[in-house]
Amino acid sequence: MPGQPELTFWFEFASTYSYPAAARIEGLAAAAGVRLHWRPFLLGPLFAQAGLTDSPFNAYPVKGAYMWRDLARICTALDLPLQRPGSFPRNGLHAARIATAAFEAGTAWAPDFVRAVYRANFAEDREIAEPAVLAALLDGLGQPSDRWLAAAERPEIKASLRAATEEAAARGLFGAPSFTTGAVAETELFWGNDRLEPALAWARARALEPTVSPAARSATDPG
Amino acid sequence: MPGQPELTFWFEFASTYSYPAAARIEGLAAAAGVRLHWRPFLLGPLFAQAGLTDSPFNAYPVKGAYMWRDLARICTALDLPLQRPGSFPRNGLHAARIATAAFEAGTAWAPDFVRAVYRANFAEDREIAEPAVLAALLDGLGQPSDRWLAAAERPEIKASLRAATEEAAARGLFGAPSFTTGAVAETELFWGNDRLEPALAWARARALEPTVSPAARSATDPG
Numbered sequence: 351m352p353g354q355p356e357l358t359f360w361f362e363f364a365s366t367y368s369y370p371a372a373a374r375i376e377g378l379a380a381a382a383g384v385r386l387h388w389r390p391f392l393l394g395p396l397f398a399q400a401g402l403t404d405s406p407f408n409a410y411p412v413k414g415a416y417m418w419r420d421l422a423r424i425c426t427a428l429d430l431p432l433q434r435p436g437s438f439p440r441n442g443l444h445a446a447r448i449a450t451a452a453f454e455a456g457t458a459w460a461p462d463f464v465r466a467v468y469r470a471n472f473a474e475d476r477e478i479a480e481p482a483v484l485a486a487l488l489d490g491l492g493q494p495s496d497r498w499l500a501a502a503e504r505p506e507i508k509a510s511l512r513a514a515t516e517e518a519a520a521r522g523l524f525g526a527p528s529f530t531t532g533a534v535a536e537t538e539l540f541w542g543n544d545r546l547e548p549a550l551a552w553a554r555a556r557a558l559e560p561t562v563s564p565a566a567r568s569a570t571d572p573g
Numbered sequence: 574m575p576g577q578p579e580l581t582f583w584f585e586f587a588s589t590y591s592y593p594a595a596a597r598i599e600g601l602a603a604a605a606g607v608r609l610h611w612r613p614f615l616l617g618p619l620f621a622q623a624g625l626t627d628s629p630f631n632a633y634p635v636k637g638a639y640m641w642r643d644l645a646r647i648c649t650a651l652d653l654p655l656q657r658p659g660s661f662p663r664n665g666l667h668a669a670r671i672a673t674a675a676f677e678a679g680t681a682w683a684p685d686f687v688r689a690v691y692r693a694n695f696a697e698d699r700e701i702a703e704p705a706v707l708a709a710l711l712d713g714l715g716q717p718s719d720r721w722l723a724a725a726e727r728p729e730i731k732a733s734l735r736a737a738t739e740e741a742a743a744r745g746l747f748g749a750p751s752f753t754t755g756a757v758a759e760t761e762l763f764w765g766n767d768r769l770e771p772a773l774a775w776a777r778a779r780a781l782e783p784t785v786s787p788a789a790r791s792a793t794d795p796g
Contacts, residue, residue, distance in 0.1 A: 412747045524635045544767045
């Protein structure tokens, strides 16, 4: 029996194109009837494994200049505010831990926190690495910031974020935003804000298809 | 008075995502009423300037694995044949020179030649660096291959391809396919097969807008 379509959204707070993706995904997933799983993770360890010590947008300035212009066009089309941050990339570790804690606790406001962090970083040029900034964002959502800043430092939350980053690597992620369906060994990976719609369509198509054996499925897969 | 919208399509024969872009662009541009300029160029010199000695898809195998899967999904959706080439990236120098000669001569079959080279490289696993392969493609289009292989080696054609690559760099290109509008100093750049539709929309919007001063234009630009 076909189940509800599901899609996992992998995001990193330093990632520029994750900003419009985070703004768009909830509405698009609801419209498509796809259940979302929000997974904060860290790109730093994945970049380090690939031998990168800085954002590719800094390492290749020509590509970086294009990215900021492209992002500006995208944000204009979405009516999303954008201000190039005075510092890039900002360290999203604490924000990712808070998001991890909020999602694991099943809070309804966790997606709002994610969007608030992106807005702070990419529209308000605020230093999201600073606990005071994150506390202000939590306060703005009516949440007890002291409690959540403390929750984010619990060993099990740190371990959970590490595990998410390891799972991201195991699924073949190398950038953000990314979207995946399926178990780790059968990951279907989509990378980039512009792949959000194809990822949702894929999730729907796979959930609605009749159950087939893995062998039959791979024979009909594209590629 | 507003003129006809125009868009320049920059392509490199080793570029995987240029394959679906080359297959799609003529129909989409015609439907949008946009006049196309086909510009073969070489990515190698641009990569070398950025310190890259191989395709990023080879240098970062995790990213390369994703690209081939993503390309397979895209080609399946377009009903374009795809076979991962036994050698990647292939040297597109001679093919780019032939394309340069064919476009500069104003031939009607030049776009067909471009698509045939991409199909040979990415659907038929043929060695497009070899003059014999390129001759067979020209023969298949009913063109005198001896004449065009010779034309491609003329000093002015070599110089023209070098100039195209230099213009690509001056316009801020760093990958293919790319799409540009405007004079070099006012380049609006779009990168990637997935930016073809936004680039066409941009070209239309700019051609149809009332004439404004450069100052007024930049004030209303996104970003």
